Amino acid sequence: MDNLEELSGVISAVRFVGEEGFQILTVRDAQEQEVTLVAVCQPLNEGESVQARGTWGTHPKFGKQFKADRLITQIPQESKALGAYLASGKVAGIGPKFAARLVAHFGDGLRDVLGDEKALRAVSGIGKKKAVGIAASWNEYQEARDALIFLQGHGLGASRAMSVFRQLGQETIAKVSANPYRTLLKTRGIGFRIADAMAQSLGFELTHRDRLIAGLRHVVDARSASGHTLATSDELASEGAQLLGVDVARMASVVELLLAHEKLISVEGGLVGLPSLVEAERTIATALLARAVHWNGCNQVRVDGELSDGRVLSDEQRQALETCLAYGVAVLTGGPGVGKTTVTEVLAQTLDDAGLELALCAPTGRASRRMSEATGRPASTIHRLLGAGASGFEFNASNPIEADVVIIDEASMVDVPLFLALVVALPDHCRLFIIGDQDQLASVGPGNILRDVIGSGAIPVARLQQIRRQGPGSQITVQAHAVNQGNSPQSVPDSDFEIVEVPEGGDPELVCRVALRVATEDMLARGFDPLYEVQVLTPMHGGPVGTRALNEALRSYHVPGDRGSVTIHGRQWAPGDKIVQTENDYNRDVFNGDLGYVVTADAEEKTVLARFEDREVLFTSDTLGKLQLAYAMTGHKAQGSEFPAVVIPLVRSHWHMLERQWLYTSLTRGKRRVVLVGHPSAIKRAVHHVTGQRRLTSLPLWLR
Incomplete structure (x- = not known):
């Protein structure tokens, strides 16, 4: 500041x-x-x-x-300047002609009468209707200006102030002044810290009841955003006290207050959580346990253990298949290269041959398309399977989906709310198979569904552990398993995996330059198309080796000299730009994580035409904000996708984000080549730093 x-x-x-x-x-x-x-x-x-x-x-x-x-x-005071100001069309009903008349009639006193319809009617040519319109327009403009000055004067930036005024309208000043916690926290784009700063500017006490409640809710929401569905009462009181600068005892009483009013729910052992999440996990557990019984139709399904192309399952794979077929719900899990895809293919084929109606799904569009390619059967996102729309899901407990079997892949990515929506929409007879790697990154949202289900011991689990792919062309798999076991990866000559070390003394910009060379010139020399086949993955958005800096640098390589670039809403777009969709858009049939390329960009129409695999999608001004450059992405955004080649730059400045699950997940995104670029200490940190698995959830309690 x-x-x-x-x-x-x-x-x-x-x-x-x-x-x-x-x-x-x-x-x-x-x-x-x-x-x-x-x-x-x-x-x-x-x-x-x-x-x-x-x-x-x-x-x-x-x-x-x-x-x-x-x-x-x-607003200008002097009549001539005010006349020019009004002539610009600022106030409805006043153009150059009437502005001149007003100035001639009122002179320097014009500003004082613009909101007075009776005074305005004294001007030649202004009747009652026009005077009422001018006065109303001027007063509305004044109210907007006053509200924006008020909001900005108490710390809101211009864009946020404008957003708040659009939502609250004429009552902005009155409502915000009365209680910024109750008012601002209900408006889009305003979080606790911003509302609290405004409240302090307005003179609210640090111990104001609404401040304490809002602060504690912020702590609970922050824990949910970190994946937790539970916390101890002591943790909430301590974190709330630290956030608000008050004593722990005071915050402990606020925890009790929220429990008494059922804004929090107590589970056991001093654990508390949001009722919506705790009840969601209870419902999930009930649905899973009801299916965790032997399937009566198991004996009617013949297991060949052989695919149509002649491939034969190993003993481990066959046992996994038989475990899945024996129950109404089961988990198939294992790391890369152990044959999960093969078993899934045979499982789908076996159930299909038995005449059962299958529904295959995954959390993201790219993951569902990979599933479809692997099994030779249609697959969709979970959202599309459930018929997601603006008003919620079409399929639910009252209107279940039509399927005998649901198979969900990449289950580690699924959070509690989405998994709840899926299980409640299953008909009673429907079987559920959950497939995923519990060691990959957990869901962005709350919960740890896959790990909790596997760890409960209450749901049948088929584990695949034998690596099926070995040799120089399979070092990606070998090194990913090494990382997952806490061992440093090793660069293997003439293989699909390489480590390019940058001296510890080298600054992050050097790592960036080396990563750019590897992702472009080196990959091109090895036969990869740097634009369509190479993906750069990094832990963070900011910094010299974050997505923003890497995207700008890679864009300069792929779109030299801003070739054909146009500016729309302050952002540049050019044919060939690699982009990623950041939200599910069912109207356009594009989903969070879908990669595409700009075909054309029209500055006058404010539109961008993009190609996503086999279809073109037109983005208008109101949907362009859902697109981001994707020459470089975070590992989280790439989860569920695979790329022919992956480059992963790691630097010490990303220290707190360097973590084993992140590195393991990123390594497994590459199919034919993976290159780690960076400081040796950063790579070592990523291998040995483990945090992503530590989530406190209630699902294990309900599955006991």
Whole structure:
């Protein structure tokens, strides 16, 4: 905040107006110099005076510009300037003609009467209807301006202030002043810390009851976001006290208050959680236990243990298949290269031959397509299987899906809410097979479904442990297993796995440059297409070796000189750009994690046409925000996908994100080549640092 600077001036040109209030302006400052101002705020017009606070920066294409964090407008006092201001169309009903009449009639007193319909009717040509309209428009504009000044004056940035005003409207000042905790925390884009900062600015006490409750809820939500569904009462009180700067005893009483009002639920041993998550895990356990019995139709299914192409199952694989077929629910688990895909293929074939209706699904679009390719049968995302729409899921307990068997792959990615939606939508007779690798990254959302189910001992589990792929062309599998067991990976000459070490003294930028060379020139020399077959994976978004920096650098390689690039809403798009969808979009049939490539970008229409495998999708201004560059991605975003070649840069500056599960999962994304690039100490840290498996959940309690 100390680096923020001030900029004051008059808008001489409105160069661009985008969605959600994004604007690019030319401002003439006090020195009569024209500068570029970028802001998210209420609509602005030429002639308006502005005061902005923000930072100077240099855009790679548009040069020096001032990016405003806060911005307020100043309404001119002098009649001539005010007339020009009104003539710009700021107030509905006033154009150049009427602005001139108003100035001529009221002079410097014009500003005082713009909201007075009776005074306005004294002007020639302004009747009652027009006077009412002008006064109402002026008063609405004043209310908006006052609200934005109020919000920004108490610490909100310009974009957030605009968002809050859009949601609260004319009552913004009254509602926020009365209680920012109850008001702001219900608005999109505002979390506890922002609401708390505004409350402190407004003079709310540190021990205000609503502050303590909101702070504790924030702690609970933060734990859920980290994957937990439970916490101890002492942990919540301690973390809440640290967050709010109050004593632990006071926060312990708040925990008791939320328990008494059933905003938290007590499980056992001092463990508490959100009722929605705890009850969800209880329901999941009930559904699984009801199916964890021998299947009556098992003897009617003939197990050949042989695929149509002549492949024969090993004894271990055959035993796994028989375990699955014997029960109404079972888990098939194992690491890379042990034959899970083969067993899944035979399982689906066997059940299909028995005349059963199968539904195959996975958490992501790419994972479901891989499942379909492996089994030769249709597969979908879990969301599509359940008929997800704007109002929820079409299929549920009252309207179950039509299937005799559901097989779900990549189950480690599935969180509690989604798994709950799946199990309650199963008809009573439907069998469920859960497939996944419990050592891969857990779900982004709350819960640890796959690991909890396997660890419970209550659900049949078929484990595959024998590595089926060995030799120089299988070192990806071998080294991934080594990492999973806590052993450092080894670079093997003339194999599909390599480690390129960068000296410890080398700065992160050096690792970035080496990774770029490996992902482009080296891969090209080995016969890989750097754009379509190589994926860079990194632990973080920020920093010199994060996704943002790597994407910019890789984009410069693949789209030299901004070839064909256009700017839409402040972002550049160019034909050939590699992109990833970040949210499920059922209207366009694209899903979170789907990779595509820009075909064309139209700045005038504000549209981007992208190709996703075998189909083209048009993105309009309201959906472009769901796309990100994907030359480099995080390991989490790549989970459920496979790529011909993967490059993984690791640096010491990513220290707290370097973790075994992350590295193991990232290694297993590569099919034909994987290259680790980075500091030896960073690689060692990733191998030996284990945190991702530690989630406190209630599912094991209900499965006992």
